[in-house]
Amino acid sequence: KNEVEQSPQNLTAQEGEFITINCSYSVGISALHWLQQHPGGGIVSLFMLSSGKKKHGRLIATINIQEKHSSLHITASHPRDSAVYICALSRGSNYKLTFGKGTLLTVNP
Amino acid sequence: DTAVSQTPKYLVTQMGNDKSIKCEQNLGHDTMYWYKQDSKKFLKIMFSYNNKELIINETVPNRFSPKSPDKAHLNLHINSLELGDSAVYFCASRPSGGQGDTQYFGPGTRLTVL
Numbered sequence: 674k675n676e677v678e679q680s681p682q683n684l685t686a687q688e689g690e691f692i693t694i695n696c697s698y699s700v701g702i703s704a705l706h707w708l709q710q711h712p713g714g715g716i717v718s719l720f721m722l723s724s725g726k727k728k729h730g731r732l733i734a735t736i737n738i739q740e741k742h743s744s745l746h747i748t749a750s751h752p753r754d755s756a757v758y759i760c761a762l763s764r765g766s767n768y769k770l771t772f773g774k775g776t777l778l779t780v781n782p
Numbered sequence: 783d784t785a786v787s788q789t790p791k792y793l794v795t796q797m798g799n800d801k802s803i804k805c806e807q808n809l810g811h812d813t814m815y816w817y818k819q820d821s822k823k824f825l826k827i828m829f830s831y832n833n834k835e836l837i838i839n840e841t842v843p844n845r846f847s848p849k850s851p852d853k854a855h856l857n858l859h860i861n862s863l864e865l866g867d868s869a870v871y872f873c874a875s876r877p878s879g880g881q882g883d884t885q886y887f888g889p890g891t892r893l894t895v896l
Contacts, residue, residue, distance in 0.1 A: 704883060716874075716887040767830060770815075
């Protein structure tokens with residue numbers, strides 16, 4: 674079993690819809706990251722969470738440490754949100770990242 | 783200004799050749815990483831250096847040798863390239879000393895071994 678599981682693997686939405694991507698993990702972590710990989714390949718760090726909730730614009734990330742679960746929400750989705758969203762676990766003093774397999778989000782106009 | 787840069791962006795080469803990928807960060811970070819993204823888009827850590835010292839080495843074949851001449855640079859040298867080495871390689875850096883562990887990624891180098 675993978676240490677980090679994301680769902681769904683693929684997600685298609687209409688512009689304006691509320692999006693939720695889930696991440697479950699099975700190990701102790703120091704933090705959880707949400708990353709965005711654009712179709713062109715670049716990777717951007719969206720959030721780093723160790724507890725609670727963070728918001729940046731239309732993106733909201735939450736984490737429940739006890740349940741070992743995190744969600745990434747996108748409100749009022751837009752075609753430019755189309756990308757692969759990757760959950761990653763940060764562990765140990767070296768902050769080694771372990772990645773989920775990603776969720777491919779496509780937002781249609 | 784580019785924060786984390788990699789060269790080259792694309793690299794096409796024959797099996798058996800030796801090649802290098804360079805990474806530079808101008809963020810003043812102490813820690814740098816190399817990641818490999820395979821054809822299924824799965825990212826996996828390869829190496830990490832902190833202040834020129836190797837701190838993570840993840841069961842990577844010894845054909846791969848990272849080199850950090852200073853803390854702003856982490857280069858990846860690959861000997862005797864194999865077909866399975868074809869992937870996108872990402873460099874990243876991270877601040878340390880209580881500044882959090884958000885990592886900043888380079889644009890990636892797409893390596894194709896023929």
